[in-house]
Amino acid sequence: MGELVLRFSYDELKSFLTGARKVSILAVGNLLRGDDGVGIVVGNMIRNSAPVDVYICETTPENYLYRIVSGNYTHVIIIDSAMANASPGDVFFIDHNKLVETTISTHGIPLSLIVEFLEMNNIRVLVIGIQPEDTSIREGLSEAVRRAAVNLSQVLIKAFNEVLSKDQISS
Numbered sequence: 819m820g821e822l823v824l825r826f827s828y829d830e831l832k833s834f835l836t837g838a839r840k841v842s843i844l845a846v847g848n849l850l851r852g853d854d855g856v857g858i859v860v861g862n863m864i865r866n867s868a869p870v871d872v873y874i875c876e877t878t879p880e881n882y883l884y885r886i887v888s889g890n891y892t893h894v895i896i897i898d899s900a901m902a903n904a905s906p907g908d909v910f911f912i913d914h915n916k917l918v919e920t921t922i923s924t925h926g927i928p929l930s931l932i933v934e935f936l937e938m939n940n941i942r943v944l945v946i947g948i949q950p951e952d953t954s955i956r957e958g959l960s961e962a963v964r965r966a967a968v969n970l971s972q973v974l975i976k977a978f979n980e981v982l983s984k985d986q987i988s989s
Contacts, residue, residue, distance in 0.1 A: 823902045823910040823947065828973060830911065834944045835981040838893040841870045842886055843974075844879045846898040846929075853906070853950030853963040857897040860948075863971035868978035880927045883935055893942045896929060897970075899963075900947030907962035909970050912945040946970070 824830075835841065845861025848854045858874055865872040871889075873882045879896065886894060900912060914933040933943045948970065951960040959967060 826909040854953045904949040906951030907966035908949040
C-alpha cells in the first residue's frame with residue numbers, strides 16, 4: 819500500500835486512544851459521490867453507540883475546528899475515503915506526517931492543514947482512510963465499501979467502549 823498508508827490495526831487504534839479524555843470523530847465525505855461518502859456512513863453508524871462525539875462534516879471539516887479546539891478534546895479521529903492504490907474497501911491509517919506530499923481527499927481544504935492545526939492545539943490526530951471503488955456522481959456505497967464501513971464501525975465502537983470512560987462529556 820505504500821509509505822503513506824499503514825495497515826489498520828486494532829491494537830494501534832487502542833494504543834492511540836490510551837490516555838484520551840475526550841474524543842471526537844470528524845466524519846468526512848460527499849454522499850453524492852458514491853464511495854466518497856463512506857466517512858459519513860461510518861460516522862452515522864458510530865453516533866450514539868460509544869462515548870465519543872461524532873461530527874458529520876461532509877466536505878467541510880474545517881467548519882468544526884473551533885468547536886474541537888474549544889471543546890477540550892484530547893483526540894480526534896478523521897474518517898474519509900482515500901485513494902491508496904489498495905483494494906476497494908481496504909481500511910488503513912494514513913501517516914499524516916506525509917499528507918503534505920499528496921492530496922488525499924476530494925475536499926477543499928487539504929487534510930494536512932486540518933491535522934496540522936489540531937496538533938498545534940495539542941490534540942492527537944488519527945486519520946483512517948477507506949479505499950473507494952467508485953466516486954462518480956451517484957448515491958450509495960459499493961458493496962465492498964459498505965462492508966468495510968460496517969466492519970470499521972463495529973471495531974471502532976468496540977475500541978471506544980473498551981478504552982474510554984462512559985461518562986465522557988459530550989457537546
